[in-house]
Amino acid sequence: MSESDAARLIQIPIVLALDCTPAFLERCRQISAKRGILVRGCDSASAWRTAVALRPLAIVVPEHLHERAPRQFETLAAEAGARLVVLESAQLPAHELDSHITSAVDEATRARQA
Numbered sequence: 001m002s003e004s005d006a007a008r009l010i011q012i013p014i015v016l017a018l019d020c021t022p023a024f025l026e027r028c029r030q031i032s033a034k035r036g037i038l039v040r041g042c043d044s045a046s047a048w049r050t051a052v053a054l055r056p057l058a059i060v061v062p063e064h065l066h067e068r069a070p071r072q073f074e075t076l077a078a079e080a081g082a083r084l085v086v087l088e089s090a091q092l093p094a095h096e097l098d099s100h101i102t103s104a105v106d107e108a109t110r111a112r113q114a
Contacts (some may be wrong), residue, residue, distance in 0.1 A: 013037045013105050016082070018044050019065050024061065024090040031098045037105055051080040055111075058104035063088045074090040083108045 017039055018027055025041045032039045042050045044065060051059065058093070059082045066073050066086045077084035083104035087097075 011023040013109065014054050015039045015058045015101055015105065016047070016051055016054060016080075017041045017060040019062060020049050020060065021090060027090075027094070027097065028101065031094055032101055033100060035098075035105075037101065047076060048079075049077055049111070055080055056082050057108035058083050058085050058101060060085045060087060060101070062086075062090065069097060081108065081112055 003108070013031060013036065015028065015037055017025055020028070020041055025039065029039045039060075040054060040056070047059075059077050059080065061073050061084065063086050066084075073084055073086075076082075085100050085104045087100065092100075105113075
Protein backbone atom coordinates (compact mmCIF):
# COMPACT_ATOMS: atom_id res chain seq x y z
CA MET A 1 0.00 0.00 0.00
CA SER A 2 1.40 3.37 -0.99
CA GLU A 3 1.50 6.40 1.31
CA SER A 4 -1.30 8.06 -0.64
CA ASP A 5 -3.46 4.93 -0.24
CA ALA A 6 -2.73 4.86 3.48
CA ALA A 7 -3.68 8.52 3.79
CA ARG A 8 -7.07 7.77 2.25
CA LEU A 9 -7.94 5.01 4.70
CA ILE A 10 -10.96 5.77 6.79
CA GLN A 11 -10.24 5.55 10.46
CA ILE A 12 -13.23 4.86 12.66
CA PRO A 13 -12.89 5.96 16.27
CA ILE A 14 -13.29 3.02 18.63
CA VAL A 15 -14.38 2.92 22.25
CA LEU A 16 -13.72 -0.19 24.30
CA ALA A 17 -16.31 -0.84 27.03
CA LEU A 18 -15.22 -3.29 29.71
CA ASP A 19 -17.54 -5.59 31.65
CA CYS A 20 -20.67 -3.64 30.78
CA THR A 21 -24.13 -5.15 30.79
CA PRO A 22 -25.66 -5.83 27.37
CA ALA A 23 -28.24 -3.08 27.97
CA PHE A 24 -25.60 -0.50 28.88
CA LEU A 25 -23.39 -1.54 25.98
CA GLU A 26 -26.33 -1.02 23.62
CA ARG A 27 -26.92 2.46 25.10
CA CYS A 28 -23.27 3.32 24.50
CA ARG A 29 -23.52 2.05 20.92
CA GLN A 30 -26.67 4.02 20.14
CA ILE A 31 -25.26 7.24 21.57
CA SER A 32 -21.86 6.84 19.93
CA ALA A 33 -23.18 5.80 16.51
CA LYS A 34 -24.61 9.30 16.05
CA ARG A 35 -21.03 10.60 16.12
CA GLY A 36 -19.53 7.83 13.98
CA ILE A 37 -17.90 6.11 16.95
CA LEU A 38 -17.80 2.32 17.13
CA VAL A 39 -18.22 0.75 20.58
CA ARG A 40 -16.76 -2.68 21.22
CA GLY A 41 -17.48 -4.55 24.43
CA CYS A 42 -15.21 -7.06 26.10
CA ASP A 43 -14.57 -8.58 29.49
CA SER A 44 -11.77 -7.27 31.66
CA ALA A 45 -9.85 -10.55 31.29
CA SER A 46 -9.31 -9.90 27.57
CA ALA A 47 -8.94 -6.11 27.87
CA TRP A 48 -5.18 -5.97 27.23
CA ARG A 49 -5.30 -8.16 24.15
CA THR A 50 -8.33 -6.34 22.76
CA ALA A 51 -6.90 -2.87 23.47
CA VAL A 52 -3.64 -3.74 21.72
CA ALA A 53 -5.51 -5.07 18.69
CA LEU A 54 -8.08 -2.26 18.39
CA ARG A 55 -6.16 0.76 19.74
CA PRO A 56 -9.35 2.39 21.05
CA LEU A 57 -9.48 6.12 21.69
CA ALA A 58 -11.41 5.61 24.92
CA ILE A 59 -11.85 2.81 27.41
CA VAL A 60 -15.07 2.83 29.42
CA VAL A 61 -14.91 1.11 32.81
CA PRO A 62 -17.62 0.88 35.48
CA GLU A 63 -16.51 2.54 38.70
CA HIS A 64 -16.87 -0.64 40.77
CA LEU A 65 -14.43 -2.43 38.45
CA HIS A 66 -11.99 0.49 38.35
CA GLU A 67 -11.88 0.63 42.16
CA ARG A 68 -10.48 -2.92 42.28
CA ALA A 69 -7.38 -2.09 40.22
CA PRO A 70 -7.20 1.62 39.32
CA ARG A 71 -3.50 1.58 38.41
CA GLN A 72 -4.03 -1.37 36.05
CA PHE A 73 -6.78 0.40 34.11
CA GLU A 74 -4.84 3.67 33.96
CA THR A 75 -1.82 1.78 32.60
CA LEU A 76 -4.01 -0.03 30.08
CA ALA A 77 -5.39 3.26 28.77
CA ALA A 78 -1.93 4.83 28.61
CA GLU A 79 -0.48 1.84 26.74
CA ALA A 80 -3.35 1.93 24.24
CA GLY A 81 -3.08 5.70 23.76
CA ALA A 82 -6.66 5.95 25.00
CA ARG A 83 -8.47 8.02 27.58
CA LEU A 84 -10.01 6.22 30.53
CA VAL A 85 -13.68 6.92 31.23
CA VAL A 86 -14.75 5.73 34.67
CA LEU A 87 -18.53 5.72 34.94
CA GLU A 88 -20.16 5.82 38.34
CA SER A 89 -23.47 4.51 37.05
CA ALA A 90 -24.93 2.72 34.06
CA GLN A 91 -27.98 4.90 34.60
CA LEU A 92 -26.31 8.13 33.49
CA PRO A 93 -28.56 10.30 31.35
CA ALA A 94 -27.81 9.97 27.64
CA HIS A 95 -26.40 13.49 27.34
CA GLU A 96 -23.90 12.85 30.16
CA LEU A 97 -22.81 9.53 28.72
CA ASP A 98 -22.41 11.16 25.32
CA SER A 99 -20.35 13.96 26.85
CA HIS A 100 -18.01 11.58 28.69
CA ILE A 101 -17.39 9.42 25.61
CA THR A 102 -17.09 12.29 23.14
CA SER A 103 -14.71 14.26 25.36
CA ALA A 104 -12.46 11.24 25.83
CA VAL A 105 -12.42 10.43 22.10
CA ASP A 106 -11.69 14.05 21.17
CA GLU A 107 -8.89 14.32 23.75
CA ALA A 108 -7.24 11.07 22.63
CA THR A 109 -7.52 12.08 18.98
CA ARG A 110 -5.77 15.39 19.65
CA ALA A 111 -3.05 13.64 21.65
CA ARG A 112 -2.38 11.12 18.88
CA GLN A 113 -2.14 13.87 16.28
CA ALA A 114 0.33 15.91 18.33
